[in-house]
Structures are given as C-alpha cells and as structure tokens.
Amino acid sequence: MSSPRHQAHARVLAIAGSPSQRSRSSVLLRHAAGILQRRGLSVGELGLRDIPAEDLIEGNYAGPAANALRARVAAADAVMISSPVYQASFSGGLKAVLDLLDPKALAGKVVLPIATGGSPAHLLALEYGLKPVLSALGARHILAGVYATDTQVRLDEFGAREIDGEVSRRLDDSVERLSELVLPRVAVSSPSYDLGRLALAGAFSV
Numbered sequence: 705m706s707s708p709r710h711q712a713h714a715r716v717l718a719i720a721g722s723p724s725q726r727s728r729s730s731v732l733l734r735h736a737a738g739i740l741q742r743r744g745l746s747v748g749e750l751g752l753r754d755i756p757a758e759d760l761i762e763g764n765y766a767g768p769a770a771n772a773l774r775a776r777v778a779a780a781d782a783v784m785i786s787s788p789v790y791q792a793s794f795s796g797g798l799k800a801v802l803d804l805l806d807p808k809a810l811a812g813k814v815v816l817p818i819a820t821g822g823s824p825a826h827l828l829a830l831e832y833g834l835k836p837v838l839s840a841l842g843a844r845h846i847l848a849g850v851y852a853t854d855t856q857v858r859l860d861e862f863g864a865r866e867i868d869g870e871v872s873r874r875l876d877d878s879v880e881r882l883s884e885l886v887l888p889r890v891a892v893s894s895p896s897y898d899l900g901r902l903a904l905a906g907a908f909s910v
C-alpha cells in the first residue's frame with residue numbers, strides 16, 4: 705500500500721454535469737470524492753457554473769475558462785464525471801464542457817462515469833452515450849460506471865441526502881478500483897518516492 709506521502713500526489717478531478725442546484729448525480733460524485741479525500745488523494749471539483757454560459761454555448765475554446773479547464777484536466781491522474789440522464793443520454797451542458805477539451809485530453813487517465821436517471825430504463829445511457837465520447841477524448845481506462853435511479857438517491861428540502869446501500873457499495877467498489885489504479889502510477893512518477901522501500905519490495909535493485 706502507498707504511503708500518505710505518495711497518496712498526496714494523486715490528483716482527481718470531479719466534473720459535475722448536472723445543471724441542477726440540488727443534484728442527485730452530484731451527490732454521488734461528492735460521495736465518491738469524499739472517500740478519495742479521506743484516503744489522502746487530492747480532489748478538485750468542477751461544475752457547469754464554473755464556465756461562463758456564453759463560453760459553453762459558443763464553444764469558446766480559446767477563452768480563459770476553457771484554458772483553465774484543459775489545464776485542470778491535464779493535471780489530473782483520474783477524472784470522475786457525473787451526469788443526469790436527459791432524453792436517454794448525458795446532459796447537454798456536460799457535452800458542452802467536454803467539447804472544450806483537446807481531442808486526447810483523457811489519454812492516460814483513469815475515468816469513472818457516474819449517472820442518475822428517473823428510471824432503470826436508461827441504465828445503458830453511460831455505455832451508449834457517454835463512453836464513446838470519453839473514448840474519442842483518448843480515455844482507454846474507463847471504469848465500470850455507477851448508475852442510480854432517483855429513488856436510490858434521496859434528497860430532502862433541507863439538503864439532507866441518503867444513498868441506497870447497494871448504490872453506495874457499487875460506488876465504493878469503483879472508487880476503490882480508481883485508487884488502486886492511480887496510486888501505483890503516482891508512486892512511480894513521484895520524484896519523492898522511497899528508493900529503499902521499492903528496493904526492499906523487489907521493484908528494482910540498488
């Protein structure tokens with residue numbers, strides 16, 4: 705297992721693709737982010753409102769918000785992306801964000817898709833809608849997505865939230881997989897890795 709020093713270098717970007725202020729898909733995303741943060745990974749959040757609406761509508765690739773977005777994605781080891789299902793696919797707002805990325809922006813990154821929908825009928829929206837777009841952006845390591853229905857993510861008017869146990873377990877498993885994949889890469893690429901420990905582990909000889 706990696707030491708906290710290594711974990712601190714792993715960076716995850718959590719992109720919330722719902723335009724809603726009280727968003728179920730964002731609740732799942734934040735839940736996943738919380739687990740990773742408790743493990744010592746650094747998690748940044750980005751929502752649709754972090755990019756000016758005009759930039760999204762006009763596809764302002766050269767604007768400062770799009771530049772900042774691309775820099776944040778480039779700096780991440782993993783990207784978690786959440787969205788509601790809208791008309792059997794992911795949200796148009798999220799597509800407008802993804803359209804501001806470079807064609808290979810997700811190459812070499814671990815990607816975890818998360819979605820919520822009104823019914824199980826559009827469970828495959830992640831497979832048929834989001835995953836081809838992620839692949840086109842160079843993602844080759846797309847983890848099994850987590851899909852939940854509205855009844856499995858309960859919100860009340862005071863902001864309290866409750867995630868169904870089964871969804872929570874699936875999310876835990878995907879997050880576990882994400883950290884398993886990200887932490888060894890970070891340890892290897894970290895300039896501060898412990899040569900003695902790696903040598904003892906038989907990773908190489910000194």
Ligand SMILES: Cc1cc2nc3c(=O)[nH]c(=O)nc-3n(C[C@H](O)[C@H](O)[C@H](O)COP(=O)(O)O)c2cc1C
Pocket residue numbers: 722723724726727728729730787788789790791792793820821822823824825826853854
């Ligand atoms: C415009 C619109 C379109 C929707 N289309 C679908 C759909 O095709 N299939 C589905 O299962 N749910 C659909 N829903 C329900 C949402 O996907 C669901 O409530 C989701 O949990 C909302 O996520 P959010 O709270 O993160 O925005 C739709 C909701 C809206 C507002």
